[in-house]
Each structure stands twice: as C-alpha cells, then as structure tokens.
Amino acid sequence: QARPGSSRCRGKHALIFVAMIMVELFNEFPVVVLIFASMTMSMGSYLLLLAKQDGQRIFPKRWDGPAAGDQAARGCRRANSGSDMASSAAVCLARHYGRFKHCGLRENPYDPDAEPPKYSVTNLDLPLPELDEADRHALDELIGRVQDLQGKSMRTDAATMLRFLRARKGNVNSAEAFFRKACALREKLGVARVDVDWDLDTYERCFAPWWTRGAVLGRGKRGEVIGFERFGRCRFPQLIQEVPWEILARLDAVHLVRTLAAMEEFSMRTGRHVFGDAIAILDMEGLGWEYCNIQVARSYAKLVEQRDMLCPAVLSKIFCIRAPKAFSMCWHMFQHILDPVTREKVCIVSGDEASLRLLQEFISDDVIPAYLGGRAENDGDPACPLLLGSPDAGPVPLEAVEHLLRMASGVGASAGGRARSGGRGGGADDEAEDRGGRGCGAGSCLGLGRCAGKR
Numbered sequence: 001q002a003r004p005g006s007s008r009c010r011g012k013h014a015l016i017f018v019a020m021i022m023v024e025l026f027n028e029f030p031v032v033v034l035i036f037a038s039m040t041m042s043m044g045s046y047l048l049l050l051a052k053q054d055g056q057r058i059f060p061k062r063w064d065g066p067a068a069g070d071q072a073a074r075g076c077r078r079a080n081s082g083s084d085m086a087s088s089a090a091v092c093l094a095r096h097y098g099r100f101k102h103c104g105l106r107e108n109p110y111d112p113d114a115e116p117p118k119y120s121v122t123n124l125d126l127p128l129p130e131l132d133e134a135d136r137h138a139l140d141e142l143i144g145r146v147q148d149l150q151g152k153s154m155r156t157d158a159a160t161m162l163r164f165l166r167a168r169k170g171n172v173n174s175a176e177a178f179f180r181k182a183c184a185l186r187e188k189l190g191v192a193r194v195d196v197d198w199d200l201d202t203y204e205r206c207f208a209p210w211w212t213r214g215a216v217l218g219r220g221k222r223g224e225v226i227g228f229e230r231f232g233r234c235r236f237p238q239l240i241q242e243v244p245w246e247i248l249a250r251l252d253a254v255h256l257v258r259t260l261a262a263m264e265e266f267s268m269r270t271g272r273h274v275f276g277d278a279i280a281i282l283d284m285e286g287l288g289w290e291y292c293n294i295q296v297a298r299s300y301a302k303l304v305e306q307r308d309m310l311c312p313a314v315l316s317k318i319f320c321i322r323a324p325k326a327f328s329m330c331w332h333m334f335q336h337i338l339d340p341v342t343r344e345k346v347c348i349v350s351g352d353e354a355s356l357r358l359l360q361e362f363i364s365d366d367v368i369p370a371y372l373g374g375r376a377e378n379d380g381d382p383a384c385p386l387l388l389g390s391p392d393a394g395p396v397p398l399e400a401v402e403h404l405l406r407m408a409s410g411v412g413a414s415a416g417g418r419a420r421s422g423g424r425g426g427g428a429d430d431e432a433e434d435r436g437g438r439g440c441g442a443g444s445c446l447g448l449g450r451c452a453g454k455r
Contacts, residue, residue, distance in 0.1 A: 088390075089397035098208035098389035101215035102258040105225065105266040109218075110378075110386065116204075117261035121192045123150070126159035126264060127273045138172050139165055145176050153192035154183045159267075163275055167312040182309035189253050191310070202407040203250045204258075208389065210235070210396045211251045215387040216262045217281075217376075218367040223270075224316070225263055225278040226363060230388060232286030232322070235396050240299045242401050247408050249306060256310040263314065277316040279362060283372075285322040286393055317362075320348040321355035321372075 102117050103109040131139065142161050150156045161179070168174035186192065194200075214229030239248060267274045290296070320327070328350040336343070349355050356373040368374025370382030371391075378384050383391035390396075 088392060088394075089400040089403075092209035092385075092390045092392075092397075092400075093206070095385065096208075097385040098210075098213075098215075098387070100386050101208070101212075101389065102255075102262045104216040104218045104387060105262055117258055117265050118195050119191075119257045119261035120264070121153045121155065123155055123157035124159070124264060124268070126157065126267050127271050128158055128162065129273045129276070131162075135165075135170070138170055142172050142175055142179075145172070146179055149180070149183055152183070152187070154186065159264075159273070159275065163313040166276060167308070178309075178312070182312070185306065185309050189250065191253055191257055194254060194257050198250075198254070199407070200254070202404065203247075204254045206407055207251060207400065207404050209385070210390055210400060211239070211248075212255055213389040215384075215389075216259055217369075217387065218363075220279055220362045220367075221364060222277075222362075223272060223274075224362070225266065225274050225314075226367060227259070227278060227280045227315075228369075228388065229280070229282055230286070230391075231282040232284045232288075233391075233393055236300065237290040237293075237296050238395050239401075240296065242396075243404065244408075245299070245302075247404065248303075252303060252306065253310065256307055260311050260314075275314050278314045279317045279319065280315050281319045281321060281359070283322055284320050284324065284327070287324055316345060318346050319358060320346075321358060322352065323348050323350050325350045 100109050103111075103114065106114070108114070139158060139162055142165055143156055143158065146154075146156050146161070161175075164179045164182070165172070165175045168178055190198070211234075212229055213234050214227065214231075217226040217228040220226050263274050263278070266272075328348045331346075331348040347358060349358055352373065356368070359368050359372065359374070363374075365374045365376075367376055369384045369388065370377045371384075376384055378386040381391075385391055
C-alpha cells in the first residue's frame with residue numbers, strides 16, 4: 001500500500017489520472033486519448049523512478065484546495081488571504097481581464113463598444129470545403145435525417161452537419177446519434193437562449209478573468225484559427241471543489257457558444273471554411289500534482305464530453321507547450337508507435353525556447369503573447385490579460401468564487417443583469433465601463449450587492 005503523500009502514491013495517482021482520461025474520452029476525443037495512451041506505456045516506472053530521487057519533483061507542488069464542503073478549510077483560506085485576495089479580484093474585474101477573449105479574429109479585437117460574438121440559432125450559409133461525391137452524399141443523407149429538429153432552434157445547415165459527420169469519421173448512423181445527443185444537451189442547458197434570457201452577469205462577465213484563462217487568440221500563418229488556454233493555471237482542481245458542476249457547465253457553455261460564434265463570424269467575413277483546421281495551444285506551465293486524482297480526471301472527462309458535443313470537429317492540431325518534462329519525454333519516446341496522421345496533429349514540448357520555436361513555426365510574433373517571447377501585449381502587459389484572463393499563478397480569489405455563487409443563487413443580482421443589464425455604478429464601476437465597455441464592475445462584484453455594466 002502506498003503511503004498518502006508519498007512519491008509512490010503520487011505516481012499511482014498520475015497513472016489513475018491518465019487511465020481515467022483514456023477510458024472516458026476514447027469515443028469523444030480520440031486524439032487526446034492517443035496522447036495519454038502513448039505516455040501511459042512508460043509513465044508508471046518513469047514517474048516512480050524520478051519521483052524517488054531526492055529533492056526532485058516531476059511536478060511543482062501546488063495548493064490542493066479544501067475538500068468539497070470543508071468550510072473550516074475555506075475559512076482558513078479566507079483568514080490567510082485577507083484583503084490581498086479581494087484586492088486581486090478587484091483589479092482583475094476593474095481592468096476587465098478576459099473581456100475580449102472571443103474577439104481575437106476581428107479587425108479591431110479591443111473595440112470597447114462591440115458586442116461579443118453571438119451564435120445564430122437559425123441556419124447559416126457558411127462556406128464549405130471541397131467535398132467528393134461520397135462525402136456530399138453522406139452529408140445530404142444526414143441533413144435529411146435530422147429535419148425534425150430544425151424547428152426546435154437546432155441548426156441543421158450543411159457546415160454544422162459536416163462537423164458532426166466528420167466527428168464520426170463519415171458514419172451517417174453514428175453522426176445522427178451524436179447530433180441528437182448534442183441537441184439534447186443543448187436543450188437541457190438552454191444554449192439557444194444564451195443571449196435572450198441567461199444571466200450573463202453571472203455566467204459570462206463576473207468570472208471572465210478566471211474561466212477560462214484563454215482566448216481565440218487570432219490567426220495562424222496559413223489563416224488557421226488559433227485557440228489558446230493557460231491550462232496549467234486554470235485551477236481546475238480548485239474550481240470543481242468550490243463551484244457546483246451545474247454552474248461550471250453553464251460558464252463553459254457560454255465560452256463554447258462564443259468561440260463557435262467567433263469562428264462562424266470570421267468564416268462569413270472571409271469566405272473561408274475554418275472548421276477542422278484550427279490549432280489549440282495549451283500552456284501547461286503550472287501543472288501540479290493536484291491534477292492527478294480520480295475526481296479531477298472524471299470532471300475533466302465530463303467537461304471535454306460537453307465541449308465535444310457543443311463544438312465538435314474544429315481542431316487539426318494540439319500543441320502542449322511548456323509541459324512537465326516527464327510528459328514531453330514520454331511523448332518523444334513513444335510517438336513513433338502512432339500512425340503518421342495522428343503524430344502530425346499532436347506536439348508536446350518542454351521549456352520556453354522549444355515552446356517558442358514551435359509556436360513561431362505556425363504563428364507570427366504579432367499573435368504570440370509577449371510573455372512567451374512574442375510581441376502581443378495589452379497596454380504593455382506581456383501576459384495579454386484582456387484576452388487570456390488573470391495571469392495570477394495562485395488560486396482563484398475566494399471572494400470571486402463566493403460572489404459567483406451568490407450571483408448564481410440570485411442573491412445580489414440586479415434585475416437588469418438578466419441577459420441585458422443596465423445602469424452605471426460609481427467609482428471602480430465607472431473605470432470598468434470606461435476600459436471594457438461592459439460587464440461587472442469591480443466594486444459590485446466584491447460584495448456591494450449588484451453587478452452593473454452595459455453591453
């Protein structure tokens with residue numbers, strides 16, 4: 001039996017983590033599963049060997065967070081953080097960190113008067129790639145099979161159905177089943193009414209600096225859509241302990257709907273089919289042992305399943321940069337067992353220099369955040385917080401979490417915060433509106449009982 005907290009126990013947890021990812025994600029996200037499968041072949045002995053070396057850590061130690069419902073630990077965290085954490089949350093909100101995370105494909109991504117991208121609930125005539133006769137026949141058959149869903153605010157246009165068809169490798173029966181399952185999820189969440197009657201003060205604005213810490217960053221050198229997430233700093237293990245799943249699911253649903261809308265907006269403007277060639281970049285810096293447990297694996301699997309149903313078949317490449325050395329070394333050792341097509345889609349690298357070289361192969365320096373060695377900044381800030389959200393490496397401020405929970409329960413939400421908010425606050429709220437154009441004011445989000453701001 002491994003002693004809790006020992007190197008052997010941590011290695012066991014790492015194995016459990018990757019195994020759970022493989023089992024739960026195989027049908028939904030096979031490329032990611034192949035990454036973890038290749039690592040798992042050597043992860044056990046490799047991690048245990050390195051973890052036993054005196055003074056060496058495979059992952060940096062990170063705060064694990066209180067257990068679910070552990071009010072004593074949460075109170076201790078509040079006592080230890082004091083006003084510094086509240087100040088950190090206030091700064092993030094007043095400066096509108098994450099405000100423009102879905103606007104990176106626009107000509108003026110930082111236009112303070114612009115609305116966020118809105119997903120159409122009616123069919124769109126989006127550009128399509130060249131299709132051979134077999135693909136066209138399969139697409140027409142799939143569209144014909146799901147016409148009964150068109151009157152229920154479910155998109156059945158050719159571009160949407162092509163993504164579901166490709167997500168199931170051209171199998172019409174599997175694609176239809178997958179689409180109907182996705183429609184059931186959309187109906188359950190009420191995604192079609194995000195911009196109608198959702199409380200976007202709660203599910204978009206007040207937590208924008210922390211969910212997600214990423215953005216639609218811009219375009220690659222070949223015109224690809226570039227998605228970016230500071231995965232190592234997303235504090236996912238903390239959030240699944242402190243925020244109910246239903247709230248996280250809604251936060252992420254808004255993020256996915258905005259991302260898909262941004263891509264469709266760009267596709268309509270440029271006449272380019274952009275789905276299926278996007279690049280996802282995951283900055284793994286900050287990844288710690290707190291990710292290596294069953295609860296995190298199951299929750300992340302559930303999140304990825306929801307993302308795949310709401311936004312399937314958009315990626316062509318996945319880059320994991322600044323990854324822990326154990327991950328990147330295992331990948332380089334065993335990537336050759338994968339088929340060439342899959343191997344070309346995935347790349348895992350460690351270190352700042354190697355990560356920057358990989359990014360520069362596909363993305364210009366004007367798009368790469370300056371903190372990684374590129375030239376993209378926000379008002380001189382190399383972390384690009386207006387796009388990527390809070391750059392803080394620590395836990396999500398407790399005051400921000402508690403305010404989110406109050407807003408979700410209806411405590412402190414203004415009547416105007418339902419879908420379309422109105423009115424102006426004072427002080428920090430004025431600064432927030434002047435800088436960002438809409439959303440939560442810092443003062444209102446930290447206990448003043450309302451969440452004001454224009455859209």
